[in-house]
Amino acid sequence: MFEPTLAGRELEARLLAALEEAVLLLRRDQMIDRMPSALEATAKRLYSVRRLRERYFAPDLLGEASWDILLDLYVARAEQRPVSISSACIGAAVPPTTALRWLGNLEEERLIRRYREGSDRRLVLVTLTDAAFEKMSSFLECVSCSHID
Template identity: 45%
Template sequence: MNAQPADILYDRSCAPAVLLFGDDAARRERLADRIILSGGRVTASEPIDTAADRLDGQAGARIVVDLREDGGAALDGLLMWLDAQAGRVGRLSTLILTPPGLIDVVTARIADIGVRILVDPEGGELEAALEDLLAPPPPLTSDSSREEEQRLSDEVGLIARRLPPSAQEAEPMVEGSATDARLVQAMLRLRRLRGQHFVPSLFADPAWDILLDLMGARLGRRSVSASSLCIAAAVPATTALRWIAHMTKQELLVRRPDPRDGRRVFIALSEQAAVVMHNYLAAARRIVAPAG
């Protein structure tokens, strides 16, 4: 750990403590520096295979985990512990840094939004997440990163509140409609076409892309992994995972275990969300091909 910021005038021992785990010692050292510069103090920096012993009795700790490769059963156990802790703490408790190739492994064990998954973070993405991690509970400041997280939660909540209380209150769905499947595919192609003529970020709408992709998968009786859904969301994977987590919490999406791979989950529309998408497509058909 090299960082020794001279302009910090408070007692470093009062800074929030962070446990840091990762198998690359050089990366851990760089991460420790960034944690210190963000206002934290690293009380442990160790390989991932020692995490289980180090975390014993550490409920409520702030944790950063840097993953580079699949650790198998040991990694699964660590991820389940982190997810369970997040559910008890009630605030952001853990940051997991992962490469794209481990998205499905991580999301199979992490469901609570108190664990934030960062996929190869770039620019100020890690610093913003560290500020959230180190913030006192409840937040006493209103920096832009926490405002953005609240905005995302509010937007997803607004979508969820528009769902019918029960899927039985809407028209029965006719699953597998070839017309609806073609309509969804056309919508997705048209949305991708915009990116060829405009700056793609101008039209970023991950919630809608996620809903469309999952409706298309439902109509085609296909299963969708978290990593595949990140691609469909047409935003950086870290952003997509945050949307997926919030949409799952608000019961727009559901997680289903992969029956052939216990270390992976599929993401699907909830029944209520599927009803709304079905009704939307029925209305869209009447516009695209009006009767008469």
């Protein structure tokens, strides 16, 4: 499995920061005012397309469990729907141990957070962090507004 170097992670962080800055400037300059429901629809469409690919290609050839988790959690947050750890694992469309590992990686990167709610303390829920929700929204705006060749 490929493990990025510290320099690679720093470069990736700088590139992501530059992309976020560009999206913020684009929003300000072009006054993009997209309804969250449009972004939610884009996230659902991307997730559906990923599931559709599995009808034609072996899933292990195209696996990106962490991206599936992020898309699923984005839609859930937009719908104000709680997601359990087990539901997030199912949404990742990979074995549970693999999904749990990716959830751990996303949590380390502060893209998701686990929490407990209500009287059943055994139930652990997961959601996108505010920062991750903003990053996903920015990405989905770019995808929704552009023609990718």
